[in-house]
Amino acid sequence: MNNIKSFASFLAAAYIVFFSVSICESADVIVVGDTNLRPVIEIISGIRERLGSPIKIYSPSGVKGRLRDIVENEDASVVVALGSEALGEALKLPSSIAVIYDLVIVPPEIDRPNTTGVYMATPVKEYIDIVNSYLPQIKRIAVVGSRDLMRILDGTASPQVAAYNVRSSFEFVNAVKQVDSVGAILLLPDVRLLTDTTVEEVFLSAFRKNIPILGISEKHVKYGALMSITFNPVNVGRQIAEKASKALNGIDMGTLPPSPSREFDIYININTAKKMGIHISQELLRKVKRVYP
Numbered sequence: 001m002n003n004i005k006s007f008a009s010f011l012a013a014a015y016i017v018f019f020s021v022s023i024c025e026s027a028d029v030i031v032v033g034d035t036n037l038r039p040v041i042e043i044i045s046g047i048r049e050r051l052g053s054p055i056k057i058y059s060p061s062g063v064k065g066r067l068r069d070i071v072e073n074e075d076a077s078v079v080v081a082l083g084s085e086a087l088g089e090a091l092k093l094p095s096s097i098a099v100i101y102d103l104v105i106v107p108p109e110i111d112r113p114n115t116t117g118v119y120m121a122t123p124v125k126e127y128i129d130i131v132n133s134y135l136p137q138i139k140r141i142a143v144v145g146s147r148d149l150m151r152i153l154d155g156t157a158s159p160q161v162a163a164y165n166v167r168s169s170f171e172f173v174n175a176v177k178q179v180d181s182v183g184a185i186l187l188l189p190d191v192r193l194l195t196d197t198t199v200e201e202v203f204l205s206a207f208r209k210n211i212p213i214l215g216i217s218e219k220h221v222k223y224g225a226l227m228s229i230t231f232n233p234v235n236v237g238r239q240i241a242e243k244a245s246k247a248l249n250g251i252d253m254g255t256l257p258p259s260p261s262r263e264f265d266i267y268i269n270i271n272t273a274k275k276m277g278i279h280i281s282q283e284l285l286r287k288v289k290r291v292y293p
Contacts, residue, residue: 029053029055030080033081033103034083047241071093079097084104095113096114098244099112100247101116105121116253119259119260124153124158143161144187149190184226185213187220203224213225221269222269268280
């Protein structure tokens with residue numbers, strides 16, 4: 001029944017995306033994103049929920065090399081770029097056009113004015129808060145990731161964190177193998193480090209020591225991580241809409257720093273918790289979006 005409801009909600013969101021703007025109506029805001037991807041559909045539904053101005057949706061392939069002309073024809077003043085391909089096209093626009101990005105893991109280095117965004121990576125603080133509130137058995141967390149991500153996600157802010165800066169997949173695996181006397185290992189979302197091979201090695205090494213992994217995705221929880229905390233796409237859409245409203249009122253997006261999601265989805269692997277002797281309270285389960293297996 002839950003799956004049926006979820007599918008129905010997805011279809012409703014898709015209907016809103018494709019049919020709520022007349023073909024003849026111009027748009028203040030253009031959204032560039034692949035609507036074959038569920039997060040894109042959900043982000044757009046959040047934008048529409050919060051933004052009062054008309055928008056139009058274009059695919060990244062559909063705007064390649066012609067986004068500037070599309071913006072001029074629509075008389076739009078804001079472009080929302082969902083994903084790196086869309087962002088690459090949007091960055092070519094004149095600085096008079098506000099650009100707001102999302103579906104990038106962390107804020108990219110951009111020198112273009114009038115640009116900001118919302119990024120996907122979850123700050124370390126969100127994990128610390130959940131652990132402190134609901135998982136008192138976990139006293140200390142080893143955070144493993146690149147120095148840049150450690151800085152962006154504030155990986156060393158808490159006194160209960162032991163930070164391991166790594167630069168390669170080899171260092172990543174070795175760091176996890178050296179970790180001991182901690183309650184959990186938190187991975188940071190560095191795609192250069194988290195290859196399928198290294199993730200498998202890291203999980204096996206941690207499981208042998210009976211140390212739970214705090215992952216970065218629902219997939220990690222399916223694989224055996226104790227918990228992952230991920231960005232909430234609909235809420236991100238609302239955040240983008242708020243930024244777009246400010247841009248339409250003349251505020252330079254370059255004055256607004258990139259930000260993470262304000263709301264997050266939690267995934268828990270209950271079997272991992274049982275095997276490692278970690279109690280998951282009903283209070284925490286009420287906050288969880290999905291429990292595995």
